[in-house]
Amino acid sequence: MMNIPTSNRPRVVIIGGGFGGLALAKKLKNKNFQVVLLDKHNYHTFQPLLYQVATGGLESGSIAYPIRKVVQDYDQIYFRMANVERIDTENKKVVSDIGTIFYDYVVIATGSKTNFFGNENITKNSMAMKTIPESLDIRSLVLENFEEALQTTDDKEQKALMNFVIVGAGPTGVELAGALAEMKRHVLPKDYPDLDFNKMEINVIQGANKVLDAMSEKSSKKAQEFLEKLGVKVYLGEIVTDYKDKVVYTKSGKEFTAETVIWTAGVMGAAVDGFDATVIQRGNRIKVNEFNQVEGFTDIFAIGDVATMMTEKTPMGHPMMAQPAIQQGELLASNLVRLRDGQSLKSFVYNDKGSMATIGRNKAVVDLPKFQFSGFFAWFVWMFVHLMSLIGFRNKLVVFWNWMYNYLMFDRQARLIIRPFKNKRDER
Amino acid sequence: MMNIPTSNRPRVVIIGGGFGGLALAKKLKNKNFQVVLLDKHNYHTFQPLLYQVATGGLESGSIAYPIRKVVQDYDQIYFRMANVERIDTENKKVVSDIGTIFYDYVVIATGSKTNFFGNENITKNSMAMKTIPESLDIRSLVLENFEEALQTTDDKEQKALMNFVIVGAGPTGVELAGALAEMKRHVLPKDYPDLDFNKMEINVIQGANKVLDAMSEKSSKKAQEFLEKLGVKVYLGEIVTDYKDKVVYTKSGKEFTAETVIWTAGVMGAAVDGFDATVIQRGNRIKVNEFNQVEGFTDIFAIGDVATMMTEKTPMGHPMMAQPAIQQGELLASNLVRLRDGQSLKSFVYNDKGSMATIGRNKAVVDLPKFQFSGFFAWFVWMFVHLMSLIGFRNKLVVFWNWMYNYLMFDRQARLIIRPFKNKRDER
Structure with a gap:
C-alpha cells in the first residue's frame, strides 16, 4: 500500500508527470479532488530540448523541473516517485514498485518510449x-x-x-x-x-x-x-x-x-499493463473515446502520446507531441469535475497550433x-x-x-x- | 605510445588539470615548450563549489569547464584524457591507460583523493x-x-x-x-x-x-x-x-x-607510482624541494595537494587547497624556462592570502x-x-x-x- 492519507474527496491517480499529466494536475488544483501524481523521475523533462543537452548546448538541469515544486502549494496533492507495473481494473487499484493505491479515477499519461521494432x-x-x-x-x-x-x-x-x-x-x-x-x-x-x-x-x-x-x-x-x-x-x-x-x-x-x-x-506508447489486447492499438497506444476514456471504462483515462483517439479527422490518433497532450490534460480536468458532478462530458477537439523544427x-x-x-x-x-x-x-x-x-x-x-x-x- | 607528434622543443608532461596543472599550462603558453596535459576528465572541476552541486544549488556544468577550451589557442599543447599508471623514471616516460609518452620534464599535479584510513x-x-x-x-x-x-x-x-x-x-x-x-x-x-x-x-x-x-x-x-x-x-x-x-x-x-x-x-595525496617509499611522505604526498623538484630528480616535479614542501615555516607542507597549487604552478612555469635556459631556479614562497568558509x-x-x-x-x-x-x-x-x-x-x-x-x- 502506498502511504497516502485517505480523504473524503474522490481520488484521481495520474500516472506520469509529462506535458499531459502536469497540465491535468495543474488544472485540478483546488477542484476538490485528492490528486496522486506518480512518475518514475522526480522531475518533468522538457523533451523538445533533449537534443541540446546531447550536444552540449544546455546543461541537463536547465530543461528539467522538480515536479514537487510545480505542485508545492496545491491542496491535497501527493507526488510519489514510482514505477507503475499495471492497473488492476477489477479492484480499481494501481500497482507499482512502491505499493498499490486505490483510485476513483485513474489517468494514464505515461507518454511514449523508443520503438526499436524488436531488433x-x-x-x-x-x-x-x-x-x-x-x-x-x-x-x-x-x-x-x-x-x-x-x-x-x-x-x-x-x-x-x-x-x-x-x-x-x-x-x-x-x-x-x-x-x-x-x-x-x-x-x-x-x-x-x-x-x-x-x-x-x-x-x-x-x-x-x-x-x-x-x-x-x-x-x-x-x-x-x-x-x-x-x-x-x-x-x-x-x-x-x-x-x-x-x-x-x-x-x-x-x-x-x-x-x-x-x-x-520510432516511438511507441508506453502503455501500462492490465488491459485486453483489443484496447492496445497500433504503436502500443491505448484506445480512448472523445472524452479520453479508455475503451470499456468510465473511470480510466489515457491522454497524450499513450492515447489514440481515432476520429474521422484523426484516423490514426493525434500526433505524438506536446500540444495534444496538454490540451487533452486540460480538458480532462474539467471533464473529471463534470463526471463527479453528474454532468455530461465535453468532447475533445484538437486545436492544431502548427509545428516547427530548428536545424541550426x-x-x-x-x-x-x-x-x-x-x-x-x-x-x-x-x-x-x-x-x-x-x-x-x-x-x-x-x-x-x-x-x-x-x-x-x-x-x-x-x-x-x-x-x-x-x-x-x-x-x- | 601516445599519438603525439614529435617536436624539437623540450616536452613538458603535466599530469592533472586541476588548479595547479592548469595554472602551469596557462603560464607555459608560447614559452617554446611542447606541453602535454593529461587528466582523467575532459573538464576542470571547481572543487570549492562541489557541495552546492550536492545540495541542488548549482548544476554540475556550472562548476566544470572544458579543459580543451582553456588551451584552445595555445601553440603545441596536447590534451589527452588518460589515467596515469606510473612514471618510469629510468626511461623518462609516463605510463597511462592510453599508452606511454616520453618526457623531458614531468609535473605531477594529481591533487588529492579521499582518505578513508583503510576502513x-x-x-x-x-x-x-x-x-x-x-x-x-x-x-x-x-x-x-x-x-x-x-x-x-x-x-x-x-x-x-x-x-x-x-x-x-x-x-x-x-x-x-x-x-x-x-x-x-x-x-x-x-x-x-x-x-x-x-x-x-x-x-x-x-x-x-x-x-x-x-x-x-x-x-x-x-x-x-x-x-x-x-x-x-x-x-x-x-x-x-x-x-x-x-x-x-x-x-x-x-x-x-x-x-x-x-x-x-580526510584527504591524501593522489601520488602516482614509480617512486621509492622514502619520497612518499605523510598523507601520501610527494616530497619536493623548494623548486617543487621531487626528491632525487631534477626533471620531475610535483605541485599542489600531491606535493609536500617541508620548510621551516611549513614542516608539514603547505595546506591542501587551491592557492598553494596555483602559486606553485605559476612559479614552476618560469622555473622550467630557467632550467631549460641553464639559469638558476627561484625558490617557492607561499603568499598566504587567507582562507574562508561559508555556512549559509x-x-x-x-x-x-x-x-x-x-x-x-x-x-x-x-x-x-x-x-x-x-x-x-x-x-x-x-x-x-x-x-x-x-x-x-x-x-x-x-x-x-x-x-x-x-x-x-x-x-x-
Whole structure:
C-alpha cells in the first residue's frame, strides 16, 4: 500500500508527470479532488530540448523541473516517485514498485518510449534520446569518440569514430543532426585541431521519402536543404535493417561503418499493463473515446502520446507531441469535475497550433495551419515558443542566457564527459 | 605510445588539470615548450563549489569547464584524457591507460583523493565528495532518502533516512552541513509537507577540538555558532571508528543511525607510482624541494595537494587547497624556462592570502593574514572571490544568476534525481 492519507474527496491517480499529466494536475488544483501524481523521475523533462543537452548546448538541469515544486502549494496533492507495473481494473487499484493505491479515477499519461521494432542488435548497440540520462549518455559518447579518434592511427577506425548515423528524420533526428553539424563547424575543430574534420560525417537515414514527414512539403524541402547546406548527408526511403560490429545495414544494401548510431526512427506508447489486447492499438497506444476514456471504462483515462483517439479527422490518433497532450490534460480536468458532478462530458477537439523544427543558427521551419515560413524569423519564433514553454523563471533565464552565449560565441560549453559511457556500453 | 607528434622543443608532461596543472599550462603558453596535459576528465572541476552541486544549488556544468577550451589557442599543447599508471623514471616516460609518452620534464599535479584510513566499511558505505559524479550521487541519495521516508511507516527507519552524518568539519564538511541545514529550513518542508522535519538531523562529527581546524580560533568559534544556529549538531573530539548496517560508531561510544554518511574527514595525496617509499611522505604526498623538484630528480616535479614542501615555516607542507597549487604552478612555469635556459631556479614562497568558509545565507567566516571577520560582509566577500575564481564568463554568469535566484527565492532548483544512486550502492 502506498502511504497516502485517505480523504473524503474522490481520488484521481495520474500516472506520469509529462506535458499531459502536469497540465491535468495543474488544472485540478483546488477542484476538490485528492490528486496522486506518480512518475518514475522526480522531475518533468522538457523533451523538445533533449537534443541540446546531447550536444552540449544546455546543461541537463536547465530543461528539467522538480515536479514537487510545480505542485508545492496545491491542496491535497501527493507526488510519489514510482514505477507503475499495471492497473488492476477489477479492484480499481494501481500497482507499482512502491505499493498499490486505490483510485476513483485513474489517468494514464505515461507518454511514449523508443520503438526499436524488436531488433535486438539495434536495441543493444544504438542510442535512444527520450530521457535526460539518455541525452547525457549521447553527449559522453560523442565526446569520447573524438578523444579516442585522436589516439588511433588506423584510418578506418578513426572514420568510424567520427561517423554519426541518425536513424529517423522526424523533428528529433533533424534537430540533432543540425546540432551535430554545427558542432562540427564551430566547436569541435577548435577542440581537436589535430583531427581532419573532413572525416567527420553526419548521416541521416529516413524511411519515408521526405524529412519531417508530418510537416508540409515546403518545410520538409527547406529543412532538407538546410541540413545539406550544413554538410549533413540525407538518405530518403532507406530502411535500417541491422546494426552490428559497428556497421549499419539498410534494406537497399547500403552500409555505414559508425561507432555511434542514434535511433530516432520510432516511438511507441508506453502503455501500462492490465488491459485486453483489443484496447492496445497500433504503436502500443491505448484506445480512448472523445472524452479520453479508455475503451470499456468510465473511470480510466489515457491522454497524450499513450492515447489514440481515432476520429474521422484523426484516423490514426493525434500526433505524438506536446500540444495534444496538454490540451487533452486540460480538458480532462474539467471533464473529471463534470463526471463527479453528474454532468455530461465535453468532447475533445484538437486545436492544431502548427509545428516547427530548428536545424541550426538562423535556420528553422514553421508550419502554421494557414501558412509556412522558414529561415531567420522561423528560427526566432522557434526560440521564443520553446523559451516560453519551459517551466519556471530560472530555467527560462538560464536557457536564454546559454542560447545568447552559444549564438554569439559559436560555442557549446557543456561539452563535458561527466559520466563516461563507453565502458558502460561494453558491459551491457 | 601516445599519438603525439614529435617536436624539437623540450616536452613538458603535466599530469592533472586541476588548479595547479592548469595554472602551469596557462603560464607555459608560447614559452617554446611542447606541453602535454593529461587528466582523467575532459573538464576542470571547481572543487570549492562541489557541495552546492550536492545540495541542488548549482548544476554540475556550472562548476566544470572544458579543459580543451582553456588551451584552445595555445601553440603545441596536447590534451589527452588518460589515467596515469606510473612514471618510469629510468626511461623518462609516463605510463597511462592510453599508452606511454616520453618526457623531458614531468609535473605531477594529481591533487588529492579521499582518505578513508583503510576502513573497508566506511569506504564502501559512506559517500565521498571530491568529484562531480560523487556530488551528483550525494544529491540523488539525499533526495531519494526523502522520497523513501514518505513511504515508510516505521519511525526508526524514517529517522535514519532523515539523518545526515557528516564526518569531518573542515571547509567541505562545514559548508555541506550549512547547505543541508538551509535545505531543511527553506526547501525540503515545502517539497515534503507530509514529513515531520523535526526528525531531520544534521550531525557533524569532528576529530579535532574545533571546527575549521586550520582557521583562527575566532572564525572557528563563529562557524560553529552559525552551524548550531542553523540546527546542526556539532560533535568535537569524536573519532568515527566504523559505519555498518546504517550505524555510525565513534571511539567514545556514541552511535548514530543514519542512511547517509558523508566522509570529509580526510584527504591524501593522489601520488602516482614509480617512486621509492622514502619520497612518499605523510598523507601520501610527494616530497619536493623548494623548486617543487621531487626528491632525487631534477626533471620531475610535483605541485599542489600531491606535493609536500617541508620548510621551516611549513614542516608539514603547505595546506591542501587551491592557492598553494596555483602559486606553485605559476612559479614552476618560469622555473622550467630557467632550467631549460641553464639559469638558476627561484625558490617557492607561499603568499598566504587567507582562507574562508561559508555556512549559509549571510553567514561566512574569513581569515585574512592580519585580521578576521564574519557575517554578512564575509559572506559577500566569499561569494565575490569564488565567483571571480570560476573559469569562464558563462560559468560566472550562470552561477551568479543561480545564487541571486537561490537567495531571493529561498530555493535550490537543481533538486533532481537524474541518476538514482541507491540501487547502484546496493550493487556494490
